[in-house]
Amino acid sequence: MKTTYRYIFLLLALFFISFSCSKKDEAKNSENILKGNAEIVVDETLFPIVEDQKIIFETNYDATISIVSQPENQAIAALLSGKQKIAILSRKLSVAEETQIKNKNITPKVTHFATDGVVFIKGISSATTSIDLADVVNFLNGKNIASIKGLVFESANSSTVRSLTELAKIETIPQADNIFSVNTSEELIKYIAENPEYVGIVGLNWLTQPTVENQKYVDAIKMLSVKGINQNEFVFPSQDMIASQKYPLARDLYIINCQGYAGLGMGFGSFITGEKGQRIVLQAGLVPARFPSRKIVTRKEIIKEENK
Known part of the structure; x- marks a missing residue:
């Protein structure tokens, strides 16, 4: 009888573990680098530029990004606790902070996008x-x-x-x-x-x-x-x-991605460091990490209009 109860217990445990894993996989599968929903915690002093990036990103892709604006200390605390997976800050993580995240088997991806x-x-x-x-x-x-x-x-x-x-x-x-x-x-x-x-x-x-x-x-x-x-x-x-x-x-301003998988954090990071994102930075009066290219059209001939 005890053996029977033990088997039932193990089957229930396996069911709940499987259910939990499937929920996590479902969350990942519903999100990729250009699709789904994600939340980003942002240093309050950087909110305007992030909001601009979010608006343009969402108009280009089937994605919804929610911005949580907080003072720097609170934003970092949320990232370290795992409550937030993506952050935009005006500094890199310290060695101790990075180690704390790596202890969760996640390697933070830190990308400089503006100054x-x-x-x-x-x-x-x-x-x-x-x-x-x-x-x-x-x-x-x-x-x-x-x-x-x-x-x-x-x-x-x-x-x-x-x-x-x-x-x-x-x-x-x-x-x-x-x-x-x-x-x-x-x-x-x-x-x-x-x-x-x-x-x-x-x-x-x-x-x-x-x-x-x-x-x-x-x-x-x-x-x-x-x-x-x-x-x-x-x-x-x-x-x-x-x-x-x-x-x-x-x-320098950084996007710090601790999602640990190919989600919107990766896509948003690529966007703000890409051509469109860097133009937004430039137009916002800040300095982009990479100055966007300029297209110059040259003509072999100059056509003069005749005076009428």
């Missing part, structure tokens, strides 16, 4: 047009800097916070009345537009491609030229200055 910049902004009525990174570092380290009344970040866990803490060689942004964060990039831009004496720190893409609702606030702020540490000149965060690597706060 943007962390920019400083002030209200358009402010007389200030530039900022020295040495002053920013000193301000973050508690020193009084006459030219900086306050620094405002879009989120305490954002990639812009990480960029500045690494620069200032501090672990966290100090808690102070004149150093604080809001919740999103849109909120930050609105705050600086309404409080022009403060300095905001935001991703470039939110200024080159503002939402319709945020356009009026973008029109009320300006980007500052930046002097890098131990540098002699102030550099404006323009597309050509970022491309020439002269802007001191340029940063």
Whole structure:
């Protein structure tokens, strides 16, 4: 009798294992590199460029991509936990993070697709047009800097916070009345537009491609030229200055695919690094990883119209 129960138990176990595997296979089979549904977690500071890519990708292929916009720390945590399989970030994974994913028998595919910049902004009525990174570092380290009344970040866990803490060689942004964060990039831009004496720190893409609702606030702020540490000149965060690597706060953008199979992560990654995707990057005011080709038509003869 015990043997009979044991066989029944084993048969049920095999059934549930088979059912679970078939569900996973079904999910994979319903999705390929150009078809199906996928979710991508995106560093909130990079949302506009990813949304542009998603819209064009979906119009070209039978695919639906959902974007989850989160601060960098939360986006990486979702990727490491396995809750999300595809992420777009402004940095590569650390060795420890990559090892954590590889321990799940998945090798992350990391692809550079664009370069943007962390920019400083002030209200358009402010007389200030530039900022020295040495002053920013000193301000973050508690020193009084006459030219900086306050620094405002879009989120305490954002990639812009990480960029500045690494620069200032501090672990966290100090808690102070004149150093604080809001919740999103849109909120930050609105705050600086309404409080022009403060300095905001935001991703470039939110200024080159503002939402319709945020356009009026973008029109009320300006980007500052930046002097890098131990540098002699102030550099404006323009597309050509970022491309020439002269802007001191340029940063590379990456798509990180941890799906572990040939799904939409692979297809979307190929799209944004391909001809169409790189043109979208260029038109968005960022710097593509590969500049798209230009077609030049030459003619052997020039036909002149006769004067009538």
